[in-house]
Amino acid sequence: MTRLFVSRRRFMGIAGVAASTVPLAGCDMLDGLLAGDDPVRGFLASANTLTYRLQRLLIPADRLAPEFSESEIRQGQRPNGSTDPTDPVYLALKDAEFAAYRLNVSGLVERPMQLTLDELRNMPSRTQITRHDCVEGWSCVAKWTGVPLARVLDEAGVKSDARYVVFHCFDSMSLGLAGSAAYYESIDMIDARHPQTILAYGLNGALLPVANGAPLRVRIERQLGYKMAKYIRAIEVVSDLSKIGGGRGGYWEDLGYDWYAGI
Ligand SMILES: Nc1nc2c(c(=O)[nH]1)N[C@H]1C(S)=C(S)[C@@H](COP(=O)(O)O)O[C@H]1N2
Numbered sequence: 398m399t400r401l402f403v404s405r406r407r408f409m410g411i412a413g414v415a416a417s418t419v420p421l422a423g424c425d426m427l428d429g430l431l432a433g434d435d436p437v438r439g440f441l442a443s444a445n446t447l448t449y450r451l452q453r454l455l456i457p458a459d460r461l462a463p464e465f466s467e468s469e470i471r472q473g474q475r476p477n478g479s480t481d482p483t484d485p486v487y488l489a490l491k492d493a494e495f496a497a498y499r500l501n502v503s504g505l506v507e508r509p510m511q512l513t514l515d516e517l518r519n520m521p522s523r524t525q526i527t528r529h530d531c532v533e534g535w536s537c538v539a540k541w542t543g544v545p546l547a548r549v550l551d552e553a554g555v556k557s558d559a560r561y562v563v564f565h566c567f568d569s570m571s572l573g574l575a576g577s578a579a580y581y582e583s584i585d586m587i588d589a590r591h592p593q594t595i596l597a598y599g600l601n602g603a604l605l606p607v608a609n610g611a612p613l614r615v616r617i618e619r620q621l622g623y624k625m626a627k628y629i630r631a632i633e634v635v636s637d638l639s640k641i642g643g644g645r646g647g648y649w650e651d652l653g654y655d656w657y658a659g660i
């Protein structure tokens with residue numbers, strides 16, 4: 398299995414310079430390749446589909462990401478991307494310590510829900526010490542506490558045609574001259590139901606700080622940092638990603654990043 402993993406990397410190598418610059422480009426950088434409908438980008442998109450299929454074929458659905466001990470937490474989780482959303486709805490919630498916050502759960506579910514933070518905190522919780530890897534090239538080990546996403550999905554009752562879980566966020570990111578776009582992300586049902594996929598409200602034994610996504614952010618421990626939406630406003634269960642945002646499954650994906658960022 399490890400051998401095949403290596404050859405996946407080698408396969409990505411065939412895509413050449415472009416393949417290696419995309420993951421390294423970093424959260425803050427855009428270049429011509431990422432902006433347009435470049436043929437290289439189309440090729441990368443199909444390479445990503447292949448990577449996704451291969452990994453899903455080769456890796457057991459519940460394989461766990463490594464977990465660490467308390468002594469391996471060397472610093473606070475480094476805040477990255479949005480760290481202080483300015484959306485007025487978010488600011489009003491933040492001013493009242495998120496007392497009026499509701500997580501909206503909708504889409505292909507039997508029972509749409511609006512969950513308070515207390516309701517989320519009263520569900521079974523999971524705490525895990527894991528390593529966060531950002532495409533910018535830094536990593537942080539941190540302790541996350543939250544409710545397994547699978548639990549929330551079970552409460553809502555996922556319909557049989559559901560394929561993806563979409564996270565809608567409060568913050569918007571600049572698109573340069575094209576204005577701005579709300580941050581969003583999506584994962585498949587395998588990652589959504591993975592035991593380490595949690596809706597986190599705690600970080601390193603304290604309440605999740607605003608800089609790291611308060612009041613609720615997702616942890617998807619087998620993927621890169623940009624998949625782990627902060628400031629989650631709503632969860633939507635869908636069968637198709639093409640009608641959401643720019644249609645590629647996430648804010649960064651719409652700008653050219655891989656949808657499947659498995660590590
Ligand atoms: N809503 C939202 N989620 C986000 C981002 C963001 O800008 N907005 N940045 C992503 C990126 S690139 C990373 S590395 C992590 C950073 O999480 P942290 O601030 O807790 O380190 O959040 C991810 N989730």
Ligand SMILES: [Mo]
Nearest residue numbers: 531532622623
């Ligand atoms: Mo990142």
